[in-house]
Amino acid sequence: MAFKDARRTINYGFQNESFKFKVSELSGEDINLCFQCGGCSSGCPLAEEMDFLPSKIVRMIQLGREEALDSETIWVCSTCFNCEVRCPRGIDVANIMEALRQLKLRKKYSHVSLDSLEKSKIRTLPQIAIISNQRKLSA
């Protein structure tokens, strides 16, 4: 598997309180609880495809850094909940990923458009694949 730049570094320095608040509200997670153990990232089956590891995304939210919204990670996450069962602080990182996706999708950004998919392929895919894909990745 191609390691992307999953080792991208975070810009430190607190940025945006309202962004942090929005993500907390939408995800329902108390983001301050994270103590950066990295458990979520170590269990994430998609970590190798991500630009920022899940634990880094959580740290970015703690710092109110809005560039979390532009990361590939939020679209690569498959909502598998491996992070959720691992977090010793009871944070459901999948909820945080969803909140970030929603902040983009609600501004009419579509990561995958149905029109871009081949018709012949759509015919062979199970409905649950297409519907879940569009629910997660399309405005």
Added chain:
Amino acid sequence: MRLAYYPGCTLKTNAKSFEISAIASAKVLGVELVELTRWNCCGTVHALAKDDVMHYIAPIRNLIRVEEMRDEGIVDENILVTLCEMCFNTLKRANTEVLKDGEKMRKVRENMEERDPAYRGEVEIKHFLEVVKDIGWNNISNLVIKKLKGLRIIPYYGCLLLRPRGLGIDDPDNPTILESLIKSLGGESVEIPFKSKCCGSYHTVHMEQVASELSHRILSQAAEAEADLIMLTCPLCSYNLGDRQEEIKKSFKGLRTIPVVYFTQLMALAFNLPAESTGFSENKPDPTVILKNKDLL
């Protein structure tokens, strides 16, 4: 016992063999799965965002049907049985949310179609595996006519049968329900580290290569463990690991073919039900060769 059954969309198309074998095996257990009189797509994924109550309407509308069927005496319990892992998760999470949060319940009731009565909140969602477990592993064993002797089976859980914690049907760290089923059918359960890791899920739609990589990890572990079959509970996992296996082999040369079957198909086989009820002709890759080799077909 008559129980309401929610098929979901894919059970009527890509996963017909799952439905057919489940209904037939359930009969052997004394359970009649009665399809909902009317049903709609559950939405396939739970709306995780805390303010997204709108997406609870589709799953909850299906639960209203269960209460109606119970009132009319069509089913015996306020239980809704599902087979698809994704439907199970979506229905159960929406139900859990409205039961614990009165404000969400109120919003859902308010926005339901006029012809739909208010949801009373009496329905319990069960995966068919839980129904099987409730019957008792010993009792299942006693119903087996054709033991799956010598068949090395990987119990593959996928994600949503076990997670999130508290919503799944078994301990997410150390699940045993599929292993117990395999044992009671007389088969041999084979352990792999990735038995509950993601197969690639809906990324199969637009990131095929990533889905292939994830599925390949599971398939190669199964091959290394010298398994005969992978047994699973989700039509999307079945598509990624089974239907796409030929495609995956193009990227990963030397990968051995491993058939993928639904747990209900192995139940139907062990209960010695006819070919129409096992539905093996639909599986990709074809499991019949290995089953014949083991004198099971």
